[in-house]
Amino acid sequence: xxxxxxxxxxxxxxxxxxxxxxxxxxxxxxxxxxxxxxxxxxxxxxxxxxxxxxxxxxxxxxxxxxxxxxxxxxxxxxxxxxxxxxxxxxxxxxxxxxxxxxxxxxxxxxxxxxxxxxxxxxxxxxxxxxxxxxxxxxxxxxxxxxxxxxxxxxxxxxxxxxxxxxxxxxxxxxxxxxxxxxxxxxxxxxxxxxxxxxxxxxxxxxxxxxxxxxxxxxxxxxxxxxxxxxxxxxxxxxxxxxxxxxxxxxxxxxxxxxxxxxxxxxxxxxxxxxxxxxxxxxxxxxxxxxxxxxxxxxxxxxxxxxxxxxxxxxxxxxxxxxxxxxxx
Numbered sequence: 001x002x003x004x005x006x007x008x009x010x011x012x013x014x015x016x017x018x019x020x021x022x023x024x025x026x027x028x029x030x031x032x033x034x035x036x037x038x039x040x041x042x043x044x045x046x047x048x049x050x051x052x053x054x055x056x057x058x059x060x061x062x063x064x065x066x067x068x069x070x071x072x073x074x075x076x077x078x079x080x081x082x083x084x085x086x087x088x089x090x091x092x093x094x095x096x097x098x099x100x101x102x103x104x105x106x107x108x109x110x111x112x113x114x115x116x117x118x119x120x121x122x123x124x125x126x127x128x129x130x131x132x133x134x135x136x137x138x139x140x141x142x143x144x145x146x147x148x149x150x151x152x153x154x155x156x157x158x159x160x161x162x163x164x165x166x167x168x169x170x171x172x173x174x175x176x177x178x179x180x181x182x183x184x185x186x187x188x189x190x191x192x193x194x195x196x197x198x199x200x201x202x203x204x205x206x207x208x209x210x211x212x213x214x215x216x217x218x219x220x221x222x223x224x225x226x227x228x229x230x231x232x233x234x235x236x237x238x239x240x241x242x243x244x245x246x247x248x249x250x251x252x253x254x255x256x257x258x259x260x261x262x263x264x265x266x267x268x269x270x271x272x273x274x275x276x277x278x279x280x281x282x283x284x285x286x287x288x289x290x291x292x293x294x295x296x297x298x299x300x301x302x303x304x305x306x307x308x309x310x311x312x313x314x315x316x317x318x319x320x321x322x323x324x325x326x327x328x
Contacts, residue, residue, distance in 0.1 A: 253281050255282070
């Protein structure tokens with residue numbers, strides 16, 4: 001792990017565990033041409049293959065959070081603080097099972113309850129369905145817990161950042177927002193994204209890595225927000241918020257070789273400039289998705305501890321917890 005701001009001219013070099021993972025991974029269907037059921041099944045299989053054994057917690061309860069299906073994880077059993085967690089998957093795939101290991105690990109490390117939500121997915125349910133479900137879950141959590149934080153990875157990070165903005169707008173206090181390589185900006189041809197396509201023409205022995213990353217993200221935005229004019233709405237694209245003053249303190253985790261890293265760094269800088277407390281942690285050599293790869297990436301174990309510690313600090317009444325680790 002290191003802070004952002006390193007030399008952009010060096011040749012991209014994956015972590016040795018990333019290289020091994022990519023070498024052993026088969027191709028995935030292109031989401032813009034494959035049936036959505038096939039895309040979801042493939043993504044689910046790949047996540048479950050690398051997420052490791054579920055860590056024990058005191059209880060796991062199926063919850064209907066005002067109509068939003070969810071699982072409530074309690075590490076001890078009587079927690080009065082909760083992290084509302086939105087899984088990643090480009091707003092198109094992912095579910096409570098694929099988020100299970102992350103939710104358990106965060107609950108244990110943060111020593112708070114975790115409400116993992118099964119928000120509605122595109123293309124069947126485009127924006128603002130997933131955003132609305134996340135906000136609904138936060139409202140439920142506020143009625144049932146003393147303090148609430150929100151977090152998510154990738155598209156879930158977008159939902160967390162967007163609902164943190166709405167919480168600010170509605171005068172709702174959130175203890176923290178945890179953004180793991182979040183999708184923050186719908187703008188296609190930013191300087192960072194153009195440079196990424198060129199610099200990552202080949203990466204880790206994969207020709208077209210940069211171009212394919214660009215095409216996938218383009219399709220994801222087209223699917224989640226079909227109306228191009230709506231993509232820059234702050235609750236869809238948080239980087240386009242006119243102001244970020246007064247939002248919840250943020251912890252942002254990024255991966256060095258991630259197409260989304262630039263926008264996450266830019267959002268962190270906007271938050272800092274607005275006086276919002278920000279912790280930015282970049283993982284050298286890592287790729288998008290590593291946070292849930294407990295069985296193949298030691299950085300995943302470290303990152304979930306960083307994330308859990310940040311949430312625990314946002315709930316000062318909570319005592320220190322045990323370090324998360326996964327037998328490999």
